[in-house]
Amino acid sequence: MAGAPLLDIKGVHTYYGNIRALNGVNVSVNEGEIVALIGANGAGKSTLMMTVFGAPRARTGTITFAGTDITQMPTHEIARLRIAQSPEGRRIFPRMTVMENLQMGASLDNLKYYDEDVEKVFTLFPRLKERINQRGGTLSGGEQQMLSIGRALMARPKLLLLDEPSLGLAPLIVKQIFDAIRELNRTQGLTVFLVEQNAFGALKLATRGYVMVNGNVTMSGTGKDLLANPEVRAAYLEGGHH
Numbered sequence: 001m002a003g004a005p006l007l008d009i010k011g012v013h014t015y016y017g018n019i020r021a022l023n024g025v026n027v028s029v030n031e032g033e034i035v036a037l038i039g040a041n042g043a044g045k046s047t048l049m050m051t052v053f054g055a056p057r058a059r060t061g062t063i064t065f066a067g068t069d070i071t072q073m074p075t076h077e078i079a080r081l082r083i084a085q086s087p088e089g090r091r092i093f094p095r096m097t098v099m100e101n102l103q104m105g106a107s108l109d110n111l112k113y114y115d116e117d118v119e120k121v122f123t124l125f126p127r128l129k130e131r132i133n134q135r136g137g138t139l140s141g142g143e144q145q146m147l148s149i150g151r152a153l154m155a156r157p158k159l160l161l162l163d164e165p166s167l168g169l170a171p172l173i174v175k176q177i178f179d180a181i182r183e184l185n186r187t188q189g190l191t192v193f194l195v196e197q198n199a200f201g202a203l204k205l206a207t208r209g210y211v212m213v214n215g216n217v218t219m220s221g222t223g224k225d226l227l228a229n230p231e232v233r234a235a236y237l238e239g240g241h242h
Contacts, residue, residue, distance in 0.1 A: 004067060006031045006191050007052070007083075007159055012061035014044075014051045021047040023215040024061070029159070034185050034192040036202035036223065038236060039212035045195040046088050048212070049163050052193075053078055053085060066158065082107075084157035088164045088195075090148040094137025098128050098147060101136050105151030113156065121150035124180050142173035149180070159191045160184075166198045174198065178205050199236035203227045211236075 005028035014022040021044050029035045037045050051058050052065075054075045063071045070078050084105075092101050102121060106114055122129035125146040131139060136147060145165055152160055162181070166174040178201050184190040196202035203209050206223035211232060219226065226232050 005029055005064075006066055007193060008062075008064045009048070009052070010062050010064075012048070012051060012058045012063065014047055014056050015059050016047075016056065021056075021215055022051065022058075025212075025215070025217055027210055027217060029191060029193045031158075031191050032185070032189050033207040034181065034194060034205055036194045036196055036206035036209040037212055038196055038199040038202055038209060038226075038232075040236075041197060043212040044215040045212055046163055047215075049085070049161050049193070049195050052083070052161065079155070082156060082158045083161065084152035084155040084159070085161040086145075086148040086152045086163065086165060088167065090141075090144045092136040092139075092144055092147050092151065094135065096136055097133050098131050098136065098139070099133065101147055101151050102154050105154035107155045114154075117154050117156065121153055124153075124183065125150055142169050142176070145169060145173070145177060146180075149177070153184070157190070159193065162192060162194045162196075164195060164197060166196060166201060174201060181205060199232070200227070203232075 007029040009025055009027040012022055012025045013020060025048060037048065039045050050056065052063055054073060058071055062069060065081055065083060068081065093104060102118060127143055128146055128150055131143060136144065139147065165177050181192055182205055185192055194202055194206065203223040203226050209221065209223050209226045210217050211219040
């Protein structure tokens with residue numbers, strides 16, 4: 001799509017103490033796209049996603065969202081700009097019910113849409129509706145992932161950051177979750193930035209993708225091009241991926 005990127009990450013270096021985790025990363029996500037960031041475990045993918053939210057902070061480089069420089073902005077202010085995250089490891093509230101978890105995600109600025117938003121989440125993930133009064137901690141891994149995404153959607157985000165949504169889930173559940181992401185993008189025009197070890201699923205879903213190796217972006221292209229790329233295939237797609 002034309003116009004400035006919704007999320008623009010330019011020349012970002014991030015450190016944990018003295019250890020450099022990201023090395024001059026450039027990534028952009030345009031409005032209405034699904035952009036995937038793939039790479040091996042420990043490549044720096046989650047660090048990039050957390051750096052967008054300011055924890056850890058980029059030491060150098062800039063991150064802009066919808067034209068606003070958010071590089072040094074406090075995390076809660078970044079969230080208020082309608083960027084929502086479904087973090088790695090899901091991080092739902094285990095002692096709260098499904099409904100209470102969704103309430104925690106709701107945007108205080110948009111409570112007039114609350115009932116409508118809850119309905120949208122239940123339409124997307126009917127399983128959650130069946131489990132509405134169940135505690136989060138008693139749900140299956142797949143249901144917890146659905147709840148984590150549902151909670152993020154309650155904030156009515158312009159940009160949804162998804163960190164490893166397929167991790168540890170059965171292929172059938174992964175398909176349901178990827179289908180839901182595709183549906184959100186298609187019907188609501190939701191912009192999605194997806195970090196995934198499941199390169200095949202992510203690139204099939206994505207408009208564009210980036211490959212990260214040791215804190216560097218080494219390749220980028222359309223999802224189709226990267227799926228067909230022999231180097232990408234050899235590194236990430238060989239060995240029994242669906």
